[in-house]
Amino acid sequence: MGETELETTRTNIDIIHEEKNDNLLIEVKVLFFARARDLTGTSEMSLGITCGSTARDCLNKVIAKFPGLEEIRGCMVLALNEEYTPLSAIVKHGDELAIIPPISGG
Amino acid sequence: MAEEEKNTLVEILEEHNPIDMVKYIDFVSAPQCGAISTFSGTTRDTFNGKTVVELRYEAYVPMAIRCIKSIHIFLCQVKMELGLGPVPVGETSVFIAISSIHRIDALDACKFLIDEIKAIVPIWKKEVYANNNGEVWKENSEFLQEKSIGGRLT
Numbered sequence: 623m624g625e626t627e628l629e630t631t632r633t634n635i636d637i638i639h640e641e642k643n644d645n646l647l648i649e650v651k652v653l654f655f656a657r658a659r660d661l662t663g664t665s666e667m668s669l670g671i672t673c674g675s676t677a678r679d680c681l682n683k684v685i686a687k688f689p690g691l692e693e694i695r696g697c698m699v700l701a702l703n704e705e706y707t708p709l710s711a712i713v714k715h716g717d718e719l720a721i722i723p724p725i726s727g728g
Numbered sequence: 729m730a731e732e733e734k735n736t737l738v739e740i741l742e743e744h745n746p747i748d749m750v751k752y753i754d755f756v757s758a759p760q761c762g763a764i765s766t767f768s769g770t771t772r773d774t775f776n777g778k779t780v781v782e783l784r785y786e787a788y789v790p791m792a793i794r795c796i797k798s799i800h801i802f803l804c805q806v807k808m809e810l811g812l813g814p815v816p817v818g819e820t821s822v823f824i825a826i827s828s829i830h831r832i833d834a835l836d837a838c839k840f841l842i843d844e845i846k847a848i849v850p851i852w853k854k855e856v857y858a859n860n861n862g863e864v865w866k867e868n869s870e871f872l873q874e875k876s877i878g879g880r881l882t
Contacts, residue, residue, distance in 0.1 A: 655788055656852035657865045697872070699881045701850070704791035708882045720788055720850070724875075726866035727787070727810070727851030728769050728822055728842050 646673035648715035652684055658698065658721040661690040671713065677702060678709035680719055691721070698723050738796045740789050740810045752807045752825040761827040765834035767842050769822040771815050779858040782816045783866075788850040795849045799841060806841070810851065821853070846870040848880055 650669045654662050667687075671680055677700050685691045700707050701720040713719065737755065753764055771783045787810070796808065807825045815821040824841055828834040845851070847870035856863040875881050 653788070655850070656786060656854070660865075697867075697875075699875060701788070701791055704788075704794050706848075706881045720791070722788070722850055723852070723865065724867035725846075725848075725850055725871045726853045726868050727785075727792075727849050728846040728868070 647671065648673050648675075648713070650680055650713050650715075651718045652680065653718065653720040655720065655722060657694060657723040658691060661693065662688040669719075673715070675713055676709060677707050677711045677713060677719060680713055681709065681721075684721070694723050737807045738793050738810075739808070740787060740792060741812060742789075743811075743813050745811070747809050747811065747820050747823045749820075749823055749825070752809065752823060755807045756825045756827040758827055760829060761834075762829055763831035763834045764825060764827045765831070765838045766826075767822075767824040767838045768820045769842070770820050771817045773817045775855060775857075778861050780817060781856045781858050782814045783821065784814050784854045784856060784863075785810075785812045785821055786852050787812055792849050792851055796845070799844045806837070808841070843870060847874045 647670050650671055651666060652669050653666050654664060659665050667684075669680055669683060671683060681695075681700065685695065699722045700709065701722055702711055702713065703718055704720075706722075707719075747768075749766065749768070753766065756764055771780065773780055789812075792810070809823045811821050822842070822845070824838055826834045826837045826841070828837065846868045853866050854863050855866055871881075
């Protein structure tokens with residue numbers, strides 16, 4: 623195949639993947655710290671979630687799996703790839719989502 | 729900015745070892761600086777009438793380092809060390825050394841930096857009490873306040 627034809631083929635495949643986004647499952651790594659770890663019994667998990675999901679969607683799914691976390695839902699914050707994130711942020715495959723209970727450094 | 733980064737050093741020790749304060753004071757010393765200010769956070773022996781045996785620290789280390797480095801302090805040099813794991817009464821969990829040309833900047837920056845750590849840096853401590861009084865994850869009011877104003881935690 624010539625170079626141009628190869629590029630066109632790749633572009634077509636990308637478009638097909640985009641159209642099927644709703645059905646694609648992506649994987650997000652979820653980290654639990656401090657009280658969150660006490661409540662879940664684990665320091666991390668791999669979460670399978672629909673492509674296009676938000677941080678909020680991930681949190682809801684995690685709390686469904688670990689209902690004990692509901693107790694800190696109101697006071698926790700989230701971080702996506704080591705930066706604080708709003709619940710509305712869209713997660714991508716391979717992202718790292720951290721459950722951050724109230725901090726107490728210093 | 730690049731100049732600041734060169735002069736700012738943050739170390740988070742995974743296992744608690746006594747902090748060598750003289751070493752860090754030497755690190756921030758510079759001929760052009762007229763002042764060095766330091767802050768040490770140490771474990772207190774009581775809380776609300778209960779005897780404290782130790783504090784246990786943990787951190788989301790890569791994010792904590794990123795957060796601390798994002799705190800902009802326009803001075804000569806900053807050196808900070810944080811220890812994780814158990815920190816018994818009287819021992820130091822966090823040490824900050826800052827130098828500046830004039831003392832007001834170093835003094836102000838020390839206060840500013842520890843206040844920022846308490847508000848936004850992902851570090852947690854558990855207070856362990858004597859006499860089977862249990863243990864409690866502490867929560868900084870600075871964090872709760874930052875969260876309530878929407879601030880930098882979203």
